[in-house]
Structure formats: structure tokens, C-alpha cells
Amino acid sequence: MPDWTKKPGAPILTHPYGQPSAFEKKVVRRTATQLRSGQGSTLTPLASLRGIITPGGLHFERHHGGVPDIDPTRHSLMVHGLVDRSMQFSLDDLHRLPSVSRIHFIECSGNTGSEWTKATRTDVQGTHGLLSCSEWTGVPLSILLAETGFARDARWILAEGADGAAMSRSIPLAKALDDVIVAYAQNGEAIRPEQGYPLRLICPGYEGNTHIKWLRRLKLGRYPFYTREETSKYTDLMPDGKARAFSLTMGVKSVIVRPSGGMKLSSRGLLEINGLAWSGHGKITRVDVSTDGGRTWTNARLDGMVLRKCLTKFTLPWVWNGESSILQSRAFDDSGNIQETRQTLHNRYGDNLYYHNNAIQSWSVSESGDVSNVFI
């Protein structure tokens, strides 16, 4: 009989705001890059997570000017430019308007960029950790634009953050009218500071950088605004030396999370292969899993909800008989897209690509049960 059954545990309200068990202290975000003060990114510990929701404390980060400490009573959102009426919305104003709550993934377009030409990271936190998923609540941007009105020739919106980098991106007006949300809540509570407290633009299925954090301004115009982050950065360098700009929608993608790099299979026998699939184009319709490096494929089960522009969990029972194996997954979406091999993508885009690597990921299982990242 363990000690904890023989005596009362910690009293109520030890933590008015609860925390994970101390036995889980290794389940934290890890720094990927830290270029200058405030610049850099951290990675979600995917291998320790289950299901599709990422807890607020473990959502990946990518900052260009650090995390501002914004007083919500001094913050507002300006909508101006090619509108009929410029308007400024306080948090209170936004809270009075019709709200929607939607579960969506956010993936940095640089996610898995390190794996384009060789296997560089040891685990799935390193290869795919610029990926998280939350329930976002806020006001559809279409409702704000119905209030301000807009000119017939308006086509793009500049979205700008209140951080030290004044992070700015151009969003097509058509996207704004479709499913963009001016969000004030994440997984039920106010958005976390690292995720844009008190306001974040949620552009479902678009690359993470467009989900402007600490949102303070939306300006309507005729053309894209060609900001720094969509010209010198966040474009795709093609084999002919030209840059593909505004490649906004994240491709169909999946990754096996368990087993994955750095793990060790403790014994032979039955285990569950599981992982995550997602597509910026819509819903996942199917995920296949291979245990022989892509020679044969088996349909995985899509577990639980299958939502548009959202992580989808897939699972497949597998009996590991002690042989060396190569584990892969490939996802399909309802727009007809299929996740492709590295070789196919390489043939199309060459070595220069860094963003938007949605190739099939391979994990090698050795006869001793060690799982590692391999380039196939």
C-alpha cells in the first residue's frame, strides 16, 4: 500500500490555477532558435502529448520582437484604409459582438524545414514541434468588416501586431470574409501572452506567421502590402531563383508521433502506432501507415472528430516482431491533395526550399528497438 493511500493528500485550493504533476517536469517547450533578444522559436513536445488539443502552456512560439506585456484596457483594434468608416474596437466592444469557437491547428511554415535535405533533428519535437492546436474563440472578421464596410476594389488587408517588431502580413480580403477570426480566447481562457494576448488574428489553415499576435491594426487596400516578412522572409525560393510569394495555405501533412525518434521500444509485441494529420485546405479524409518504408500501406483509423483545418489523430495497432522497420505515414485531404515523398517534392522544388516542407517523415526502428530520424 503506497504512502499516498495511507494519509490525506494536499488540501483543496493548493493551486487556484493548477499546474502539471512534478513527475511531468520534462514535458516542456524547447528552444529551436534564439537569434537575438526576443527573436526565436520554441517547440511543442509532441511526443508527450495525446489527442488534438495542445495545452496553452505548451503551444509552440515564434517571436520576432519578444513577448510584449500588454494591458488589455489600453489595447484596441483599428480597422481603416479602404473602408466606409474607420473604426476602433476595444476588448469590451469585441466581447459584445457575435462569437464563434473553432478548433484549428497553427503550423509555422518553417516547421520541418530543417529536414528538407537531410535528417537533422533527433525527435519529433525537433522535426515537427512548430505545430499546435487550440480551440479559438472570437469575432468573425467578416462581422467587423460588415460594420466598417469596404470599397469595391479592396482586395487585401494588412494585419499588424503591437509587439516591438510590429509584425505585419497581408491577408486576402476573400480569406478574411471566409473564416478568419479576431480571437480573444484560446482553449477557454484569455489568449496566453506568448500567443498574442489580448488579441490574435486566426487565419485557419494559413501559415502560422499570418496569425498576427497582439493584433492592433487591420488596413484594407487594393494590393498586398509587401511587408518585410512576406518578401525577404516567408517566400519559397524556386529552382529557377525566383521567389514564390504568398504561399499561404499549409499543405496536407502527417507525422507518426508514437513511436518516433529518440524513443526505444521496450519489448516486442502489440503496440499502437499513432500520430497527427492536418491540411490547410480542409478535412483529412484518410491516413495510410507503412512499416516497411513505403512498400506497403495500411489504412489507419481516424480517431474522434475530423474537423476542417484541424489536427486529426490517427491510430493503427502494430505487432513489432523485433525486425528493423521504417515507419511512415501519408495523409489525404478532401481537396484531393496527397502527402508526397521527399523525392517527389525535391524533384519539383530543388534544394532551396525551406518553408512548406510537407514531405512524408520516416522513422527507423532498429532490431534493438531504438527509433531514429532517417532521410528517405
Add this chain to the structure above:
Amino acid sequence: MPDWTKKPGAPILTHPYGQPSAFEKKVVRRTATQLRSGQGSTLTPLASLRGIITPGGLHFERHHGGVPDIDPTRHSLMVHGLVDRSMQFSLDDLHRLPSVSRIHFIECSGNTGSEWTKATRTDVQGTHGLLSCSEWTGVPLSILLAETGFARDARWILAEGADGAAMSRSIPLAKALDDVIVAYAQNGEAIRPEQGYPLRLICPGYEGNTHIKWLRRLKLGRYPFYTREETSKYTDLMPDGKARAFSLTMGVKSVIVRPSGGMKLSSRGLLEINGLAWSGHGKITRVDVSTDGGRTWTNARLDGMVLRKCLTKFTLPWVWNGESSILQSRAFDDSGNIQETRQTLHNRYGDNLYYHNNAIQSWSVSESGDVSNVFI
């Protein structure tokens, strides 16, 4: 231009495990009762939350022997009694088995008990805060029972926790084979200590007390086990003095969260009425809202996903013209249940009922905009 735009913000990885903004420090759990060391409950701050997911740190608590600090490597689940093979499952064993991830509410059957004969609490955290909702991941109990086998005359399962109270309840075997989950994760990460780390029995739609935390033992038998908590407690005292036992399924229920008791409408005009609806019997099919104390009703919009045995968010735009109003909501589920008035329930059950109060909640709005809890 505010300070936070003029300089870099906090550097990356200030928090490997992130926390809410300091401006949200009032959004915490509040003690409802604290009877003895370790005994008591805390309430989820529903009025500050949005959407259907409750962040792990704000999930309500109800403990009978405090919060044990369990080392997961020393914890296991025993399944025995009327089984073909007694088995013991470590965390590692469970992680190898097929998993499911499902979003379900947990509601204490004592939730809103304080409001049965009069309005006693000032706000919705007080009246309805023994209610939370998470994505739970674990192994279907039916899979464990397929491993152990069970006798043809087995009908009930004793579920027991490893806390100082050894909390124990009887669960029908039919329920266990239907949708019960032996869960190890909540909202993506390991279950929080206050919610049963490292294992909790999730009995979707059943009263919270049956979702045994710190789960260590399941014993199959022919009859209910008549534990303390299902005989002297967690039964419903009927008008004739008899106790209704094993009233396990939570009834159809809803509550308006915004506006709700303790709030003040800042100005006249358009605002959004929103709230939550749920049923232990299945899916919510419809929610009506009244602003005149139940004389007239309007269909609210069900926002986002409508999942079985899960919170469903409803919303309705409302123009407040400055008149005094009584706000109410009533929910319908796909088993044909309709949320009833207090008077109807009183006529049926009398004054003695404490658990399972799922009556319509009324909030009064005064001409000055003050919102308060009223007994109607």
C-alpha cells in the same frame, strides 16, 4: 504608441511551460466548500471562459481525501473479481494499447444544488462552477475487459481510487462496455494531479463522482458494491423519504454564462447572450433563450461542434433597451429530454433534493444593468 511597441518584449523561453497573463490573475478557481483537510471543492470560473474547453488549471475540483502525489512508475491498475484472468496494467502497458480521444463534460451531481429552494449564490461560478469539459485520451475499458474476460453473471464494476479516501463507486458493466475510458491524458498532456494523475476513469455523461480519480482498481461483481459514497451520499432523497440510488446520468441542462450574476451591462444596445448546454444522455439538439422570464422563447444558435455528452455553446444576439429583464435558457437533447422549470421539478421531487438539480436558471437584469441571481 504604447511602450510595448517601442522595445523588444520578454525573450524566448521565459516560460518553458507558459502561464496566463498577469492581467488575468483574477481568473482562478474559488473554494466552494472545505470541510476538513483535503475535503472540499473548487469552482470553475465559467463567466471568464469562452468556448467549450476548460483549461487544465481551471478544471473544478471535488476531493474526499486531498490530492495525492502519485509516482506513476509505482502506480498500476488492477482488474480482478469475476474475470477470467486478473491482470495488472502499468502506465507503459496502457500506452501500448489502442487509444481514443474524446471531448466530454464532467459535472458534479451537487452542481447547482445550492439553488434548489432559493437563490443563494451571486454568480455563475457559484451556481454552476462544478462543471468543466476536457479532451480525454486513454484506453476504452472494453479493451481491458476483452483482455481479462469476465463471468457471464458479472453486472457491476467497483472502481477505486488510490487517494487517502480510497474513493469507490459502482459502475454498471454495460456502461463500461459502452463508452468508459481509462484515461491518462487531459487536453493533450498528462492528467493534472487534482484530476486524477496518472489515471482517471471517465464515465461520459455520468455524475462526476463516478469518474474515479487516481484509479487503481476495478473489481467485477454481480451486484453494486454499495460503497459509502453511493449510499449515505450521492443518492436523491424523495418526498416519501426513500432514497433514489444510482441516479448516474446527468440530466439535460443549460445556463446563460454571459450576461450572468454579478455582471453589469455597461451600455444599452446590441450584445451577445451566450452560454453552455449539455446532457448526460447524448447530444444537445436545441437551446431556447427567453429575455422575459419564460413568456416567450427564441431559438439560439448552437455554435461550433455539437458532440455527445459534451458542452455545447449557444449564442443569441440581443438588443438591451434598458428595461428590466429576466434571462433564461432551456435545452433539449436527442433522447427527447427537455430542461424543466424549478416549479415542475419541485412538484415532482419536493424540497429534499440536493443532487441533480437541472432546473432552468434565471438571471435578472435591472434597469441600471446589474445582473443578479433570482429564484423563479
